[in-house]
Structure formats: C-alpha cells, structure tokens
Amino acid sequence: xxxxxxxxLDIDGVLNSMDTRHVPPCGYGEGTWDGIDHHCVHRLNKxxxxxxxxxxxxxxxxxxxxxxxxxxxxxxxxxxxxxxxxTRNLPTHNHGAEILHWITKNSWRIKSFVVLDDLRKxxxxxxxxxxxxxSDYTGLTSENAKLAxxxxxxxxxxx
Numbered sequence: 528x529x530x531x532x533x534x535x536l537d538i539d540g541v542l543n544s545m546d547t548r549h550v551p552p553c554g555y556g557e558g559t560w561d562g563i564d565h566h567c568v569h570r571l572n573k574x575x576x577x578x579x580x581x582x583x584x585x586x587x588x589x590x591x592x593x594x595x596x597x598x599x600x601x602x603x604x605x606x607x608x609x610x611x612x613x614t615r616n617l618p619t620h621n622h623g624a625e626i627l628h629w630i631t632k633n634s635w636r637i638k639s640f641v642v643l644d645d646l647r648k649x650x651x652x653x654x655x656x657x658x659x660x661x662s663d664y665t666g667l668t669s670e671n672a673k674l675a676x677x678x679x680x681x682x683x684x685x686x
Contacts, residue, residue, distance in 0.1 A: 532580035532679050533640040534571075535614070535626050538588050540645025540663035542567045542601065547666075563604040567666040571643075572607050574672050578639075578679040583629060584613035585622050585644070623652035630654070634685065641678040643667065657683070 536542075547562035574580065588597050598610040614625035622644055630637065642649055642658045649658055659675045661667050 529635070529638050531636045532578050532638055533583050534574065534580045534675070534679070535583050535585040535622075535629075535640065535642040535644070536571075536610070537622060537642075537644040537646070538563075538584075538586040538597070538601075541586075541643045541661045541667050542571065542604075544662075544666035545664050563601060564666050565604045568601060568605045570667045570669060570672040572605065574675050574679070575608050577676050580639075580641070580679050581612070582608060582610045584610050585626050585629075585642070587620065587622075589613045590616055590620065621648055622646060623649040626654070627652045637683055639679050639681060639683050641675045643671070643675060 542563050544564050544567070547564045575582070584594060584597055586597070592600075594610060594613050598606070601610070612629075614622075614629045617625050617628060619625075622642075626642060626649065630640070640654075640657055642654065643661060644658065645661045645663045647660070649660075657678055659671050659678065661671050
C-alpha cells in the first residue's frame with residue numbers, strides 16, 4: 528500500500544515541441560503532433576530511472592489511439608519503459624478531471640506522483656503542487672525534469 532510513484536504523462540507539448548511538429552506538405556494548416564523529440568524522451572527516461580515511477584497516459588492521444596500504439600510510438604523515439612495504464616476518458620476531455628478520477632480510484636497505491644502537461648487546465652483540481660508545466664515550444668526541459676524528480680521524491684500528503 529502507498530508504495531508506487533506515478534507520472535501522469537501528456538504527450539503534446541511534453542514529448543514534442545514546435546521543432547518536431549509535422550507540418551503538412553502544403554505548408555499550412557494545423558499539422559500533426561506525432562513527431563516526438565528524442566531529447567524529451569531521454570529526459571523522461573532519466574526521471575523514471577531516478578525515481579522508479581510508472582507511466583500513466585493522461586494525454587488526449589488516448590482518445591484517438593490505443594494505449595499500445597502510444598507505447599510503441601514512443602518506444603521508437605527511445606522510451607525505455609512501458610505505459611500500462613491511462614486515465615479514463617471523461618466527457619469533459621479535461622486532463623485535470625481525468626487525473627483526479629484516476630487518483631481517487633487508485634489512491635491506495637500512490638506514494639507520490641507528478642503531472643507533466645503543457646496545459647494550464649490541469650490546475651485547480653487539488654494537486655497544483657505536483658504539476659510540472661512544460662511549454663509546447665520546448666517540450667520537457669532539463670529544468671522540468673529536475674523538478675519532476677524532486678516532486679516524485681516527496682511523498683504525497685493526502686488531503
């Protein structure tokens with residue numbers, strides 16, 4: 528009980544950035560975000576190596592792609608760890624609400640957790656001190672990774 532560490536992982540803006548975003552051949556439009564920055568993945572690997580944390584997919588990718596696809600796609604860019612869990616798809620499509628739902632259902636397992644996301648809508652759900660907000664321009668930086676390790680090494684105080 529209370530012995531596992533978890534990383535709630537968003538993908539867009541965390542493991543990719545403006546540099547790795549795929550632009551459509553016509554040169555305009557939204558493009559896709561399926562290009563992954565291997566430097567960001569390397570930083571994620573380091574966080575997991577230092578803390579033993581397990582990955583929980585909280586990205587909107589889970590709405591469109593099976594968990595196995597996401598795991599294999601990230602492994603092609605160097606992810607060395609499995610993704611065996613994901614947050615539930617809620618009608619709001621709000622990462623914060625979906626993470627809170629997962630935490631509520633699994634609180635008996637949690638020693639510590641961190642949320643890696645680039646969207647501010649994860650704030651206000653009762654775990655603001657456990658969020659590492661990344662930038663969609665840079666993805667996961669070394670500074671973000673250090674903060675994530677610090678958070679994961681601090682036990683979660685249940686409220």
